Amino acid sequence: MGAFIYNSPSNSFSRKRGATTMKIDIKVPEVGESVQEAVLAEWYAKNGDRVRKDQILFLIETDKVTLEISAEADGILEILVPEGQTVAVGAVVGTLETEVSAARGKEQSPVKEAEKEAPEVEKPSKAPKIPPQAGRALEAEPKRQEVPGMDIAPSVREMLEEKGLDASKISGTGPGGRITRGDVLLYLEETSGERGEEKPRPAPGKVAKPPAAAETGTKEEEGPSLEEKITRKTMTPIRQRIAARLLEARQNTAMLTTFNEIDMSRVKEIRTRFKDIFREKHGVSLGIMSFFIKASIAALKEFPEVNAFIEGKEIVYHHYYHIGVAIGAERGLVVPVIRHADRLSFAELEQSIVDYVQSIKENRLxxxxxxxxxxxxSNGGVFGSLLSTPILNTPQSGILGLHKIEDRPVVVDGQIVIRPMMYVAFSYDHRIIDGREAVNFLKRIKECIENPERIMMEI
Incomplete structure (x- = not known):
């Protein structure tokens, strides 16, 4: 996503010590026709900070996506709406005080010719002038860690200083390799076993207080004793949307689930045999998801009801295959869609998934x-799930749930052998799909995975 800061028609001009400045309104951008409001989740800069063009200013969160909003120009930031507030699309959440170019300044306020042509001489004995508001912010800010080529958000820098961490040792996953709060937390988790968890200790005689509810959206309540203290936290828009969609699926569909198990031996063998060649040729790893997408498409072609929706009293059959892949994000589950997946190769499917994962990490979805x-x-196996019942992603009529691969004893040709097995679950809308079709649909996927040559040869 690009910068979403727009010039307001009412932008004001002023003259400060010979320089012409302008205030630019920072607005919440439109992110879709159905989205009318968003939560201002986090400011990456402080009130009074001098920010650069294209520097990420804040994060907004809707019921579907999260987006990072960048600065349109260099200037001094004034925050008008604090973190945690719900704001309407188009609302002004802050302003940028920027300097107007010489040509534009001439149009707004004429100056003497001698003053305009006189070269500005920098005097080393005087410090550069900074607005009082920015000066106070800089004085209160701790010494910054500087990493060559890396822009660290103030909130992340504070966390690094608080934990006593070296930013150069942390790998950034944000845009341009920028370090995010999630990267710092992940680094702390990975190193906690080596040096123990570091927590700031309150001064003697003082009790550390939690952040104010207005800033975090949480409320702490105390029961009769400290052991019964609870915390209330407002659900994020994405979490509210997930809750509403799941409840809708349970109430408005006749959902049923059938299960099976798949021998993953052949897929594992192919991946082990060709993974290096595959990566060298295509620049992406060969995962199991592309196999299941290919197998699902083969089954969908054989059982078109699974690829259909119910609309009123009609069944809408789709003659294309747009496959959603559920991905667990920090703020909730999202399901990006791989369009016309039947036309893509294994490498293109894997690359599409990698691109979506990166977009989610960088809030560019x-x-x-x-x-x-x-x-x-949906692949719950990446989190260690052995078996679960996936809930329909309405208005779709079917969802396939994958689980972890586990070595188990099975009987093959009358002999007990150890094989890498996976439980799979297929949830479907019983209003449109009969039990026989559902069972055979899952069996077809099982056949394709246990004999992957079938999907490679499209038979």
Whole structure:
């Protein structure tokens, strides 16, 4: 996403010590026709900070996506809306005080010719002038860690200083390799076993207080004793949306689930045999998801009801295959859609998934990436799930749930052998899909995975 800061028609001009400045309104951008409001989740800069053009200013969160908003120009930031507030699309949340170019300054306020032509001489004995508000912010800010080529947000820098961490040792996953709060937390988790968890200790006789509710959206309540203290936290828009969609699926569909198990031996063998060649040729790893997408498409072609929706009293059959892949993000589960997946190769499918994961990490996922899916695949196995019942992603009629691969004893040709097995679950809308079709649909996927040559040869 690009910068979403717009010049307001009412932008004001002023003259300060011979320089012409202008205030630019920072507004919440439009992110989709159905989205009317968003939560201002986090400011990456402080009130009074001098920011640069294209520097990320703040993060907004809607019921579908999260977006990082960048500065349109260099200037001094004035924050008008604090973190945690719900704001309408188009609302002004802050301003940028910027200097107007010489040509534009001449149009707004004429100056003497001698003053305009006189070269500005920098005097080393005087410090550069900074607005009082920015000066106070800089005085209160701790010494910054500087990493060559890396822009660290003030909130992240404070966390680094508080934990006593060296920024150069942390790998950034944000845009341009920028370090995010999540990167710092991940680094702390990875190193906690080596040096123990570091926590700031309150001064003697003082009790550390939690952040104010207005800043974090949380409320702490005390029961009869300290052991019964609770915390209330407002649900994020994405979490509210997830809750509403799941409840809708349970109430408005006749959902049923059938299960099976798949021998993953052949897929594991192919991946082990060709993974290096595959990566060298295509620049991406060969995962199991591309196999299941290919197998699902083969089954969808054989059982078109699974790729159909119910609209009123009609069944809408889709003659294209837009496969949604559920991805667990920090702020909630999102399901980006791989469009016309039947036309893509294994490498293109894997690259599409990698691109979506990166977009989610960098808050660049767009609403269009989440719309139009006809079938969904969810892999709980990456989190260690052995077996679960996936809930339909309405209005879709089917969802496939994958689980972890586990070595188990199975009987093959009358012999007990150890094989890498995976439980799979297929949830479906019983109003449109009968039990026989559902069972055979899952069996077809099982056949394709246990004999992957079938999907490679499209038979």
């Amino acid at each position: 767009q609403l269009s990436d989440l719309e139009g899916g006809t079938f969904t695949i």
